Amino acid sequence: MQAMIPRYDMYAFIHKALRAFMTDTLLSMGRMDCEDDADTAVTLGQVRGLLEMCRAHLDHENRFVHTAMDARAPGSADRAEKEHREHLRVIDLLETDVFAVEHSHGEKREHAAGQLYRQLAVFVAENLEHMQMEETDNNRVLWALYTDEELRAIEGAIVASQPPEKMIATLRWMLPALNPSERGLLIGGMRQGMPAEAFHGMLEVLRPLLGSGDWCKLERVLA
Numbered sequence: 001m002q003a004m005i006p007r008y009d010m011y012a013f014i015h016k017a018l019r020a021f022m023t024d025t026l027l028s029m030g031r032m033d034c035e036d037d038a039d040t041a042v043t044l045g046q047v048r049g050l051l052e053m054c055r056a057h058l059d060h061e062n063r064f065v066h067t068a069m070d071a072r073a074p075g076s077a078d079r080a081e082k083e084h085r086e087h088l089r090v091i092d093l094l095e096t097d098v099f100a101v102e103h104s105h106g107e108k109r110e111h112a113a114g115q116l117y118r119q120l121a122v123f124v125a126e127n128l129e130h131m132q133m134e135e136t137d138n139n140r141v142l143w144a145l146y147t148d149e150e151l152r153a154i155e156g157a158i159v160a161s162q163p164p165e166k167m168i169a170t171l172r173w174m175l176p177a178l179n180p181s182e183r184g185l186l187i188g189g190m191r192q193g194m195p196a197e198a199f200h201g202m203l204e205v206l207r208p209l210l211g212s213g214d215w216c217k218l219e220r221v222l223a
């Protein structure tokens, strides 16, 4: 019976956001027009935004999630920690690749953009496998060591550590990536922790992120 009761998955929503941001950015990088400076600037800006979010995500998991795992099962976060160190190294290399595209022209830019596109694809592939490991192996450890209430508190501490503009940047990818019932849980939860005026202001910021059909579903869930 125990196995049939779903446990709280603190990775679920943020990893959906990251998968969406990563794959969208990879596609954008693949179709970037190197001869169009404006398109190149926008696309490279998105790549930089992705790398920044990935770096922040690694920091959150290291400081809050791995610390919690190691506190009750020393060494249980070792594999994830090791993979995070490698991801940080690759993020630095990708930033160097972005700079190389930015500061080149003509054929050299085409070549540098192709290099960045392929290296980004490998980074995305590694992250997709890494997130699967976290959602299975790390969750198995977390569920054995912590109650759902404690897991929600750890996630709450991560959210509270971020400034509002970072939260909005995350929601920009998270909200469209979730299914309607998950959106209801996310936004409904935020409503409980905010003054009504601030909540409605935030809804207006989020509204353009969803098509009208999905927005109606969200309003129905919130009502």
Ligand SMILES: [Fe+2]
Pocket (backbone or CB within 6 Å): 058, 061, 080, 084, 130, 134
């Ligand atoms: Fe991770």
